[in-house]
Amino acid sequence: MVERVTATPAALELIDKLKQKYGPLMFHQSGGCCDGSSPMCYPEGEFLTGDSDVLLGKIGGSSFYISEAQYEYWKHTQLIIDVVDGRGGMFSLEGPEGKRFLMRSRVFTPEERQELNI
Numbered sequence: 451m452v453e454r455v456t457a458t459p460a461a462l463e464l465i466d467k468l469k470q471k472y473g474p475l476m477f478h479q480s481g482g483c484c485d486g487s488s489p490m491c492y493p494e495g496e497f498l499t500g501d502s503d504v505l506l507g508k509i510g511g512s513s514f515y516i517s518e519a520q521y522e523y524w525k526h527t528q529l530i531i532d533v534v535d536g537r538g539g540m541f542s543l544e545g546p547e548g549k550r551f552l553m554r555s556r557v558f559t560p561e562e563r564q565e566l567n568i
Contacts, residue, residue, distance in 0.1 A: 452546055452562045457531040461551065465491075465510035467531045468543050473544070475512040478503070479522040479529070479553065489514070489531055489551040495524035505518045527555040 457465065469475055474494035474515055490497070494512070499505075504521040507512045509531055516524065532552045537545055558566065 452517070452558065452565050453507055453528065454506040454515045455509055455529045455531065459514045461531045461533045464544060464547065464549055464551075465512060466546070469510070469512075470544055475510075476560075477509065477512060477514040477531070477551075479506075479516040479520055479525070480515070481517055488542070489553055490558070491544055491551060492541070493543070524555065526563065527557050528562075530554040530556065 462558070465475065468491060475493055476494045476497060477489050478492070478497050478499070479489045480486050491512075499515050502518040503515045504518055506516050506521070506529065508514060514529075514531070516529075530553070533544070533549050534552050535548060536550050537548075542551065567568050
């Protein structure tokens, strides 16, 4: 089965570290400018999702949501969550670690698009 969102080993390692500190986590990708253009990591339930958010999948056992508008833009791609050195969004949990989550992507193959019905 094709996953719409995955994470690199480095991202999974950071997710595990953050889970040890904060408990269960969740992610949200809203798009837009400033903090909204990076995947944001929160304690599970701290960010309230709404009817315009799509559950894309899970990474490291944590739910990953994306705004409906961003989903429409990215639905033909697999999102790959990575981590790099630097400061991320000021409300995202990885900031104090000197790391930030980063979204990479790749276009689904024709076979994957068929499987996903897109």
